[in-house]
Amino acid sequence: MVKMNVESFFPENIKTALKKNPPGAWMADLPADCIRLSSGYPDPALVPAEQIKAASATLIEEEHDLPLHYLGSPRMIKLKKQIQNRLVERGISIQEDEILITAGACQAIDLIARVLLDERAVVAVESPTYMEALEIFQNYTDQIITIPVDELGMQTDVFAAVLEERKRTGLTLPNFLYTIPTFQNPTGTTMSLERRKHLLELASEFDFLILEDDAYGELAFNENPPPLKAFDTEGRVFHVGSLSKVVAPGMRIGWIAGARSFITAFEWFKKDLDHPFAQATMAAYLENVNFENRLNTLQATYRIKCDILLRSLEQYFPEQVTWYVPEGGYFVWVKIPGIDTSQLLEQALALGVSYVPGKFFFVKQQVGTEYLRLSFSYADKEEIIKGIQKLGQLFSRLLK
Ligand SMILES: Cc1ncc(COP(=O)(O)O)c(C=O)c1O
Numbered sequence: 131m132v133k134m135n136v137e138s139f140f141p142e143n144i145k146t147a148l149k150k151n152p153p154g155a156w157m158a159d160l161p162a163d164c165i166r167l168s169s170g171y172p173d174p175a176l177v178p179a180e181q182i183k184a185a186s187a188t189l190i191e192e193e194h195d196l197p198l199h200y201l202g203s204p205r206m207i208k209l210k211k212q213i214q215n216r217l218v219e220r221g222i223s224i225q226e227d228e229i230l231i232t233a234g235a236c237q238a239i240d241l242i243a244r245v246l247l248d249e250r251a252v253v254a255v256e257s258p259t260y261m262e263a264l265e266i267f268q269n270y271t272d273q274i275i276t277i278p279v280d281e282l283g284m285q286t287d288v289f290a291a292v293l294e295e296r297k298r299t300g301l302t303l304p305n306f307l308y309t310i311p312t313f314q315n316p317t318g319t320t321m322s323l324e325r326r327k328h329l330l331e332l333a334s335e336f337d338f339l340i341l342e343d344d345a346y347g348e349l350a351f352n353e354n355p356p357p358l359k360a361f362d363t364e365g366r367v368f369h370v371g372s373l374s375k376v377v378a379p380g381m382r383i384g385w386i387a388g389a390r391s392f393i394t395a396f397e398w399f400k401k402d403l404d405h406p407f408a409q410a411t412m413a414a415y416l417e418n419v420n421f422e423n424r425l426n427t428l429q430a431t432y433r434i435k436c437d438i439l440l441r442s443l444e445q446y447f448p449e450q451v452t453w454y455v456p457e458g459g460y461f462v463w464v465k466i467p468g469i470d471t472s473q474l475l476e477q478a479l480a481l482g483v484s485y486v487p488g489k490f491f492f493v494k495q496q497v498g499t500e501y502l503r504l505s506f507s508y509a510d511k512e513e514i515i516k517g518i519q520k521l522g523q524l525f526s527r528l529l530k
Pocket of ligand 1 (some may be wrong): 234236310343373374382383
């Protein structure tokens with residue numbers, strides 16, 4: 131038999147992408163019973179399994195085979211309407227044909243990257259940022275500009291200076307900026323109102339688009355500024371949302387809300403790579419839930435769990451350690467000066483507790499070694515206290 135050269139079948143861009151770390155390299159193998167302070171998953175008690183079971187039963191009873199066909203159930207249209215209504219609640223007024231439902235926010239990010247980027251394109255991201263989005267962009271281009279984040283979100287004045295300099299020296303300007311302005315992953319920070327307005331001015335002045343990832347936007351502990359899309363008068367912002375963090379990630383429901391001509395292009399490439407049955411089931415579920423009440427419960431639960439984690443950090447972590455206090459979302463971003471958190475993960479796992487080493491959220495991983503991301507969403511209250519106590523002992527020993 132002729133030996134096949136698998137490599138020879140891949141185009142250059144795919145060969146380059148396959149040389150990088152495999153997707154999910156940041157996700158350690160967790161021992162059984164590990165306290166998962168690494169996982170950005172919803173609290174298991176808040177995933178509405180019984181209601182989703184009832185919704186799928188209703189769907190089949192009422193519509194028989196319809197939701198199981200290619201074109202799916204009329205409830206898929208209803209889901210768009212339900213999402214449109216939620217967007218209105220958040221100050222985004224948009225028509226139904228300006229919304230594209232996707233298989234989670236990740237498919238939305240991938241579609242936008244696929245349609246707007248090639249290997250010559252430049253994309254700007256926050257530093258640090260959501261590692262899966264980084265993995266997606268790196269599949270399309272190596273030209274990634276990073277803009278630092280502080281407690282008020284992305285530093286738009288730094289971005290302005292970068293754009294100015296690139297323009298002056300004739301370098302390519304970014305095609306789009308990827309930002310998570312509200313309860314950022316991993317820092318938990320929220321971009322101030324002033325910076326939001328500044329960012330939109332920059333987009334207009336330097337003619338780029340904005341991919342606003344709002345996966346955590348509805349999980350606020352207090353008042354927070356409206357999404358960037360609410361200020362978008364020129365159609366430059368793609369508002370990407372998700373029901374993963376507020377309902378169930380396995381349903382894979384996300385969306386892009388954006389200008390119609392872009393939505394048409396994204397739809398062109400999405401084809402039917404999403405899930406009609408999951409979408410129809412989600413619509414049936416949403417018909418029977420008071421979503422405002424649900425959100426209130428989620429916000430109250432995560433606020434309490436976040437407080438428990440923050441109080442435990444104060445109690446058990448050495449005093450050199452610092453962190454941002456989040457106003458919502460799932461995460462707390464911690465800095466342990468002088469310690470490479472990726473080197474310590476194995477010891478933490480041996481103690482039965484996980485975190486994500488900070489370096490994975492940076493394009494240049496060496497700048498992120500002193501950080502780690504903790505999640506208060508998945509573990510229960512007792513586990514959070516116990517997990518932080520164990521990590522505190524580990525770090526205290528090393529910082530002595
Ligand atoms: C910032 C951000 N965007 C998107 C996602 C993924 O969302 P989905 O499950 O809808 O693909 C996550 C999940 O961790 C996230 O943190």
